[in-house]
Amino acid sequence: MFRGEEDSTGVNLPRTESMSIIVISGQEGKRMEIKLFKSIKELPREEKFAPGHAMCAGCGAAIAMRWLNKIAPDDTIFVLATGCVEVTTTACPYTAWLRPCIHVAFENAAAVASGIEAAIKILKKKGVIGKDIKVVAIAGDGGTVDIGLQALSGMLERRHKVMYVLYDNEAYMNTGIQRSGATPLYAWTTTTPVGKVIKGKLQEKKDIDGIVAAHRIPYMATTTIAYILDMVNKFKKALEYTEEGPTFVHVLCPCVPGWRIDPHMTVKLSRLAVETGMWINYEIEHGVFRVTTRVPKRKPVAEYIKPQGRFRHLTDKDIELIQKLVDENVERINKLVGEQVIGPVEIPEKK
Numbered sequence: 001m002f003r004g005e006e007d008s009t010g011v012n013l014p015r016t017e018s019m020s021i022i023v024i025s026g027q028e029g030k031r032m033e034i035k036l037f038k039s040i041k042e043l044p045r046e047e048k049f050a051p052g053h054a055m056c057a058g059c060g061a062a063i064a065m066r067w068l069n070k071i072a073p074d075d076t077i078f079v080l081a082t083g084c085v086e087v088t089t090t091a092c093p094y095t096a097w098l099r100p101c102i103h104v105a106f107e108n109a110a111a112v113a114s115g116i117e118a119a120i121k122i123l124k125k126k127g128v129i130g131k132d133i134k135v136v137a138i139a140g141d142g143g144t145v146d147i148g149l150q151a152l153s154g155m156l157e158r159r160h161k162v163m164y165v166l167y168d169n170e171a172y173m174n175t176g177i178q179r180s181g182a183t184p185l186y187a188w189t190t191t192t193p194v195g196k197v198i199k200g201k202l203q204e205k206k207d208i209d210g211i212v213a214a215h216r217i218p219y220m221a222t223t224t225i226a227y228i229l230d231m232v233n234k235f236k237k238a239l240e241y242t243e244e245g246p247t248f249v250h251v252l253c254p255c256v257p258g259w260r261i262d263p264h265m266t267v268k269l270s271r272l273a274v275e276t277g278m279w280i281n282y283e284i285e286h287g288v289f290r291v292t293t294r295v296p297k298r299k300p301v302a303e304y305i306k307p308q309g310r311f312r313h314l315t316d317k318d319i320e321l322i323q324k325l326v327d328e329n330v331e332r333i334n335k336l337v338g339e340q341v342i343g344p345v346e347i348p349e350k351k
Helices: 060-071 084-089 109-125 142-146 149-157 208-213 228-241 263-275 316-337
Strands: 020-024 031-035 077-081 101-104 135-140 163-168 219-224 247-252 282-285 288-291
Touching: 031 228, 060 084, 060 135, 060 163, 060 228, 060 247, 060 263, 077 084, 077 109, 084 135, 101 109, 109 135, 109 149, 109 163, 135 142, 142 149, 142 163, 149 208, 163 228, 208 219, 208 247, 219 228, 219 263, 228 247, 228 282, 288 316
Parallel strands: 077 101, 077 135, 135 163, 163 247, 219 247
Antiparallel strands: 020 031, 219 282, 282 288
16 A cells, blocks of 8 residues: 655655545444645644644654644544653643643653543534534653553553554653653663663563553554654544554654754654664554555664764664664564565775
C-alpha cells in the first residue's frame, strides 16, 4: 500500500497508491471507507493548535500535537495526562487547545477517556447527543508505559472506542528528565547517572507496542515526526477505527533538553532513528502486521547515537552491543513480515 517518495529535504515520505481504502470491519462486518493523504499538498492547512504555548523550540511532541489537531474532527474531546504536553499548553488561564480538553493525573488518562466514551454512549442512547464524538487520550511515555499501564490495559481490554496517542520522548522530561520504562539502554537521565560503575540506564526500552498488540485491538501503529504522511495517515486511520474499538498510535518525539541536542536536530534524529533501525514504523491492522517505512540499507546506529548528549559517555564497545541488539530486532521484524523490509547495515567507505 505504501511506496517511498522523497521531498525537497530528502525525507522519505511514505504515500498511498490511492486516496482511499475500503476496510471490512472484523467484528461487526461493516463496510468502512478511510480516506488517506497521498501527498504533502493534500494535508490540511488550517491550524487548530494555537501558537503561544510554552513547548521548547524543536520539541518533537509539539510537531506531533500540531498534526494530530489538524486531523481530529472539530468535536473531538482530548484527555491530557499530566506531562510535557499538558503542562506547556494549558497554563491557566490560557490553552493552546481549540477543542474541548480535560487535564487529568499522570496515570489515569485512559481511565478518564473510558468514562467519557461511556458517557457519550449513554447520552446517544437517550437521544441527548445525535452525532459521533471522538475521544482521544494523550500521554507521554511515563504516563503510558509505567504508571499509566494499568489504566491503558483496562481501556483496551474493555474495548472502549478511544484513540490513545503516546508521545514518546523516552523519559519523564516534564519533572526533570528521570528515566522511564521507555528510556533506551545506556541513556543518561538524572536518575540513571553516568559514572565509573553505572553507564546510564541498565535496561532495554520496554516493548509497549508488543504489550498493546497482545490486546488484539483493531488498529495500532508506530511512527515518527520525520515522516509526516506516515504519521498523519496513521492518526487518521486510528481515529476512524474507533468505530470498532480502541486504537493506539506510538510517536517517537525527540526532546531537546532530555536528549541533550540542538533544536535543529529534532527531525533529523527522528529520521535517523528509522534509517538505523533503532525505530521501525509499522502498523497492525486487524492483526495484519505491515512495515510502512522500508529501509533497504540501514545506517550504523552510531550515526543516531553520537549526536545525542545523553549517549556521550558510550564507548565503541557499548555502541557495538546496541548495534547487535538492533540487528536482532530487525531480523525478528523481517521474519514477522515474511520478507526483508529492513535491510542490512551499509558501512560507509572511509575517505
